[in-house]
Amino acid sequence: MFALADCNNFFVSCERVFRPDLEGRPVVVLSNNDGCAIARSNEAKKLGVKMGQPMFEFRHLIESGAVTVFSSNFSLYGDMSRRVQMTLSRFAPAIEVYSIDESFIDLRGMSPDTDFDRWAKNVSRECRRCTGIPVSVGVSPTKTLAKIASKLCKQYPATRGGCWMHRKQDVEKVLRTFPIEDIWGIGRRYSKRFKGYFGMNTAWDFYTRDESWVSSEMGIGGVRIWKELHGMPCIEFEDTEQAKKQIMISRTFAKEITDPDDLSAHVSMFCAMAVEKLRKQGSCCGSVTTFITTNRFHKDSGRSQFESRLTQFPTATDSTIEINAAVMRTLQEMFRKGYGYKRAGVVLGDIIQADKVQMAFFDDVDRERHARLMSVMDSINRRDGRNTIGVASQSLDGIKMNREHLSPCYTTDWNDIPVVHC
DNA sequence: TCTGGGGTCCTAGGACCC
DNA sequence: TCTGGGGTCCTAGGACCC
Numbered sequence: 199m200f201a202l203a204d205c206n207n208f209f210v211s212c213e214r215v216f217r218p219d220l221e222g223r224p225v226v227v228l229s230n231n232d233g234c235a236i237a238r239s240n241e242a243k244k245l246g247v248k249m250g251q252p253m254f255e256f257r258h259l260i261e262s263g264a265v266t267v268f269s270s271n272f273s274l275y276g277d278m279s280r281r282v283q284m285t286l287s288r289f290a291p292a293i294e295v296y297s298i299d300e301s302f303i304d305l306r307g308m309s310p311d312t313d314f315d316r317w318a319k320n321v322s323r324e325c326r327r328c329t330g331i332p333v334s335v336g337v338s339p340t341k342t343l344a345k346i347a348s349k350l351c352k353q354y355p356a357t358r359g360g361c362w363m364h365r366k367q368d369v370e371k372v373l374r375t376f377p378i379e380d381i382w383g384i385g386r387r388y389s390k391r392f393k394g395y396f397g398m399n400t401a402w403d404f405y406t407r408d409e410s411w412v413s414s415e416m417g418i419g420g421v422r423i424w425k426e427l428h429g430m431p432c433i434e435f436e437d438t439e440q441a442k443k444q445i446m447i448s449r450t451f452a453k454e455i456t457d458p459d460d461l462s463a464h465v466s467m468f469c470a471m472a473v474e475k476l477r478k479q480g481s482c483c484g485s486v487t488t489f490i491t492t493n494r495f496h497k498d499s500g501r502s503q504f505e506s507r508l509t510q511f512p513t514a515t516d517s518t519i520e521i522n523a524a525v526m527r528t529l530q531e532m533f534r535k536g537y538g539y540k541r542a543g544v545v546l547g548d549i550i551q552a553d554k555v556q557m558a559f560f561d562d563v564d565r566e567r568h569a570r571l572m573s574v575m576d577s578i579n580r581r582d583g584r585n586t587i588g589v590a591s592q593s594l595d596g597i598k599m600n601r602e603h604l605s606p607c608y609t610t611d612w613n614d615i616p617v618v619h620c
Numbered sequence: 621t622c623t624g625g626g627g628t629c630c631t632a633g634g635a636c637c638c
Numbered sequence: 639t640c641t642g643g644g645g646t647c648c649t650a651g652g653a654c655c656c
Contacts, residue, residue, distance in 0.1 A: 229624035236624070252623040270624085297627095297656045385654050417630065419654080446626065495623060543625090600622095 201303040202344040206332040208299035209237035215330035269601035292437040318360025337362040342426035376401040383423045447472040448543025463593035482514035484548030493540040512558035517568040
């Protein structure tokens, strides 16, 4: 058996932990720059606020007081996520942190006589008690079915946050009405095709197809989903964190940037952030891509641009100095005067373990020195906060963002700790 | 006026090798 | 007119996830 513990409307729930007055009311959390809705309470969903919908389209709901909005507060969400994970760890030797709000739990070592329904309800209750976050715990023979089971918890309050779905007849009963687009791994494209072309609307319609049909339509990935629905586990449980194969830092700017120095300062900071992540996982990268783009929603195509440049390193590196130099050079090549840049980013690729780097024959970088400097830089930034020191080209002011509705960092900033009056 | 920020895997096709 | 057979590697693009 596998369990999936999925936090309900996670970002909204994090805000509600410290604002219990918002329980039962429509709440929306916005993306960076207060752009789009990225989390909605059930009440906000009922009012018609869509995932990813731009805020200006539902501004009337905010202004009339029908919806409460928050700017995203990722230090809060990250910390709350860690607390939920700690609580889950008490119930199983191994958990797989799948995303900020979802973890899988391997139950294969537990006695087959276990009452997993009771177990799931208990885990959910404990998460709520210890962290304040409502969590849906689905248990099933495969990860894909566990996902479905956890969705049932959200749909039916009578499950009290936990649901064990394992008997064939129960699974099939659920699949008969489960929307095809809600199956894990079947996205917008496939579900649109399945509905339009083949008149398939439910998970049952997919489940009852031949394996060979699924294979020809979707390839090996589809077959895995199909088998998982039939109770055959195909998706590995991964409790060790995998090193990233690609690391990207990009941001949309609050205002278009026209000044090359301003743009450089930002992109240089993105670079420093990305390379810090790279070192943190003990890797080096063989290439870096820099990209800049103008506002993609602008009609005036004469002034629009998406450009990117790839730099490859003869010897894979984790030196901010070396990578930043490449990024700054390519940025200079791409920048055009008179254009307003709305978004930019840095992508590190060809990532390998730092101790497996193959040196180039004519390598002339003093890697020892760079390594010592980077290590000192990282420890200072760890101790005194991000952006305490960095390379000269980089902005140390952070990114200017619109965050009009930001909540306090209740759990990660001494100045924001809630005060209890009694 | 205002539109997020990350990731992964699979496949097809081309280049190239013997 | 006829024009092998097998393989690997790389890349771009498409699909998905949260």
